[in-house]
Amino acid sequence: MNILLIGKTGQLGGSILAEQVSHRVFAPGRSELDIESKESCERAIAGFLPDVVINTAAFHDVPQCEVEPHRAFAVNCQSVRDLALMCKRAGALLVTFSTDYVFGGGQNTPYREEDCPKPLQMYGISRLAGEMAALAAAPEHCVIIRTCGLYGLSGAVSKGGNFVDKRIADAQTNSVLEMGCDQIVSPTYSGDLAQAVLKLIEHPQLTPGIYHLVNEGACTWFEFTKAIYELMGINASVHPVDRRGVSGEMRRPLYSVLANTRARALGIMLPHWRNGLERYLRQKYNSPMKISQKS
Numbered sequence: 001m002n003i004l005l006i007g008k009t010g011q012l013g014g015s016i017l018a019e020q021v022s023h024r025v026f027a028p029g030r031s032e033l034d035i036e037s038k039e040s041c042e043r044a045i046a047g048f049l050p051d052v053v054i055n056t057a058a059f060h061d062v063p064q065c066e067v068e069p070h071r072a073f074a075v076n077c078q079s080v081r082d083l084a085l086m087c088k089r090a091g092a093l094l095v096t097f098s099t100d101y102v103f104g105g106g107q108n109t110p111y112r113e114e115d116c117p118k119p120l121q122m123y124g125i126s127r128l129a130g131e132m133a134a135l136a137a138a139p140e141h142c143v144i145i146r147t148c149g150l151y152g153l154s155g156a157v158s159k160g161g162n163f164v165d166k167r168i169a170d171a172q173t174n175s176v177l178e179m180g181c182d183q184i185v186s187p188t189y190s191g192d193l194a195q196a197v198l199k200l201i202e203h204p205q206l207t208p209g210i211y212h213l214v215n216e217g218a219c220t221w222f223e224f225t226k227a228i229y230e231l232m233g234i235n236a237s238v239h240p241v242d243r244r245g246v247s248g249e250m251r252r253p254l255y256s257v258l259a260n261t262r263a264r265a266l267g268i269m270l271p272h273w274r275n276g277l278e279r280y281l282r283q284k285y286n287s288p289m290k291i292s293q294k295s
């Protein structure tokens, strides 16, 4: 399979590049392919003739999307729609990503793919618009994967590092920390997501549409932070704080756990979040004693 991978320097893009072994991959940098430049995308598609275009690029700085909604829509909606149309013309499949933030958080059971979205901020609105625009333009050529709380070896450059690395850095300067206990999420290791994405696109019964892919289980960011410190053997005290999903004027969903219903039906399963976290810490932080004792 010929795969055009967009976003190779990112957490997920880096993991896909590392995990894939049996495909021909072309992974241009942003200077060669910018999803906001139709011309550069068309050139890459015409030159490489991909069977699959995997787009991991996004404008996903959530607070900044409130400040720059036009940019959120340009990157997360218009560019995704344009890529979908290009894939349709080229007879290729577009695999692109979206977020748990398309949901409003009013449920208390995991959201399935067909559950009604109700985004609470510009970021989620622009992602939902991107899903709808791509599926409207090229319904037979799009696979949209919603995921949540990603962390990976390359760190999310656009967010100044991922959640796990930031908490470990926090503990070097503070012995007492506050962490939100209001949002319930499915933190996901990009290595596990990359493997699941590759299984999905290789699956003979893959059909287009929306898929959820997250590590199994659910926790609050407070619980996730406690697990990071416990596995790393870090002796910091973490206190839960309930912000009711509000940061400034922006709201976040209180519950955004995703159910991998469609992937599971194809036999594609992801490990529990704690298992993903253990393997991430072992790989990135070189087997702290506590991790090797536990696994």
Ligand SMILES: NC(=O)c1ccc[n+]([C@@H]2O[C@H](COP(=O)([O-])OP(=O)(O)OC[C@H]3O[C@@H](n4cnc5c(N)ncnc54)[C@H](OP(=O)(O)O)[C@@H]3O)[C@@H](O)[C@H]2O)c1
Pocket: 006, 007, 008, 009, 010, 011, 012, 013, 029, 030, 033, 034, 035, 036, 055, 056, 057, 058, 059, 060, 075, 097, 098, 099, 100, 146, 147, 148, 149, 150, 151, 155, 156, 157, 158, 159
């Ligand atoms: N991180 C999370 O918690 C989370 C949660 C839910 C969903 N997701 C979604 O999962 C996907 C992967 O996320 P991630 O954490 O791997 O992202 P990431 O680490 O921020 O990586 C994004 C990649 O896209 C590239 N990129 C950004 N804008 C681009 C543009 N206009 N044209 C071409 N390339 C561009 C970046 O390149 P540069 O190096 O040049 O910046 C980088 O390689 C995204 O769609 C994201 O929104 C993420």
